[in-house]
Amino acid sequence: MRYLFGAVGTAGLLGPMIAVAQVLQKRGHAVAFVTSAAMEPLLSRNQLARIPRGTVDGPSFEADVIGHPLETARQVRHIEYGVQSFRPDVLVGQPTALGPLIAGRRFSLPVAMLGPAAYLWPDGQRGWGEPPSTPFPQFGELVRVRYQEMVAAYEGTAQIYGLPPGPAGQNPLLGDLCLVQSVPELEGSPEGLPDQVHLVGGCLCEDRATNPGLDAWLQDAHRSGQPVLYLCLGRFFGAPDLWRDLVQGLADLPIRVAGSVGRTDTVIEEVPAHWLVLDHLPQGAVLPHAAAVLSGGTTTSVVGALQHGLPLLLTPGRGGEHQDLTLRCLHAGVALDLPALTASPAEIRRGALKVLESGTLRANAQRLQQAFARAGGPTRAADLLEELGRSRRPVLRATVQ
Numbered sequence: 001m002r003y004l005f006g007a008v009g010t011a012g013l014l015g016p017m018i019a020v021a022q023v024l025q026k027r028g029h030a031v032a033f034v035t036s037a038a039m040e041p042l043l044s045r046n047q048l049a050r051i052p053r054g055t056v057d058g059p060s061f062e063a064d065v066i067g068h069p070l071e072t073a074r075q076v077r078h079i080e081y082g083v084q085s086f087r088p089d090v091l092v093g094q095p096t097a098l099g100p101l102i103a104g105r106r107f108s109l110p111v112a113m114l115g116p117a118a119y120l121w122p123d124g125q126r127g128w129g130e131p132p133s134t135p136f137p138q139f140g141e142l143v144r145v146r147y148q149e150m151v152a153a154y155e156g157t158a159q160i161y162g163l164p165p166g167p168a169g170q171n172p173l174l175g176d177l178c179l180v181q182s183v184p185e186l187e188g189s190p191e192g193l194p195d196q197v198h199l200v201g202g203c204l205c206e207d208r209a210t211n212p213g214l215d216a217w218l219q220d221a222h223r224s225g226q227p228v229l230y231l232c233l234g235r236f237f238g239a240p241d242l243w244r245d246l247v248q249g250l251a252d253l254p255i256r257v258a259g260s261v262g263r264t265d266t267v268i269e270e271v272p273a274h275w276l277v278l279d280h281l282p283q284g285a286v287l288p289h290a291a292a293v294l295s296g297g298t299t300t301s302v303v304g305a306l307q308h309g310l311p312l313l314l315t316p317g318r319g320g321e322h323q324d325l326t327l328r329c330l331h332a333g334v335a336l337d338l339p340a341l342t343a344s345p346a347e348i349r350r351g352a353l354k355v356l357e358s359g360t361l362r363a364n365a366q367r368l369q370q371a372f373a374r375a376g377g378p379t380r381a382a383d384l385l386e387e388l389g390r391s392r393r394p395v396l397r398a399t400v401q
Contacts, residue, residue, distance in 0.1 A: 004088035009036025075099025111175035118324035201375025206284025227291035231259035249348035297322030309369035311361035
């Protein structure tokens with residue numbers, strides 16, 4: 001079978017698709033990608049092909065304009081060129097890329113959606129509630145507003161192509177198969193989720209390229225006997241002083257900090273001498289040596305931490321799945337949280353020490369580590385995509401083992 005992946009142009013969103021595509025490719029299926037031209041080097045390093053937007057290439061699947069009907073229409077045009085040249089049997093998209101959903105209807109192709117480590121939409125049957133520790137008293141409202149905005153964006157693009165409204169009461173954002181990179185111990189019982197939603201575990205694509213500077217730093221950290229805190233800061237949409245507060249709170253602790261900060265919008269200033277801070281540090285190389293993770297709540301960093309049995313200190317931003325995933329980690333007892341916009345250096349210090357020292361947090365993280373190991377990850381996702389290709393109809397939990 002032939003699978004065409006449509007991915008928003010960031011390494012964090014593209015990585016899970018690469019991991020699943022590589023499994024399909026090893027099984028003899030043909031795979032190709034439509035995504036931003038900026039992602040071509042990453043795909044090439046993983047022996048995967050990117051189809052251009054047309055005979056003349058151009059911007060597409062750009063992260064800064066996702067959800068806009070005209071950007072979605074551009075995605076559809078890119079997919080159309082891919083359909084003509086690649087002849088796929090299945091389209092694979094993401095919750096933030098609506099183009100595959102529209103293109104699937106236009107070209108009568110089954111569509112799978114590969115999501116983050118949190119189910120993003122209302123399910124109509126259950127709610128997470130508001131545990132005492134949650135910083136998100138309006139969590140239910142956040143989910144409702146996000147859903148309304150994305151459905152409006154979807155319907156706006158559908159109108160551009162003259163597509164009729166979908167069946168009333170059905171979520172048009174799920175496709176025929178919705179893959180969530182989570183496990184029941186983190187997401188909650190799948191029974192309350194729509195029938196085509198499957199929890200498949202983490203689908204990370206780890207960059208394990210040799211980095212002599214990182215290797216030397218990790219060796220020195222090991223000789224020091226000090227624990228390593230892996231720091232992964234994404235976009236906070238307004239926390240310019242967070243870095244200064246992190247340095248003030250952590251610099252004099254007997255720990256080593258390895259920071260990956262290329263995607264953050266906080267201002268990076270001084271870097272303590274015993275820290276290693278770069279635009280990109282491959283977390284697959286750092287996490288086996290780490291004792292804990294400080295993260296903005298992205299799927300890549302959270303799932304990476306849990307797959308290594310590491311507790312988390314989360315400073316969620318307002319974008320993506322950050323708040324959703326933070327709430328789930330609090331429920332599971334694997335994380336502490338700090339508000340990125342208001343946390344003081346003293347609060348950051350106390351949080352880091354507690355995450356590094358708490359046996360309970362670590363034991364819970366190790367419990368989830370085992371759950372993620374059982375889930376199957378890219379292998380399970382590929383199994384379900386093969387079923388979608390064979391049946392060409394929605395893949396429901398009750399119909400697959």
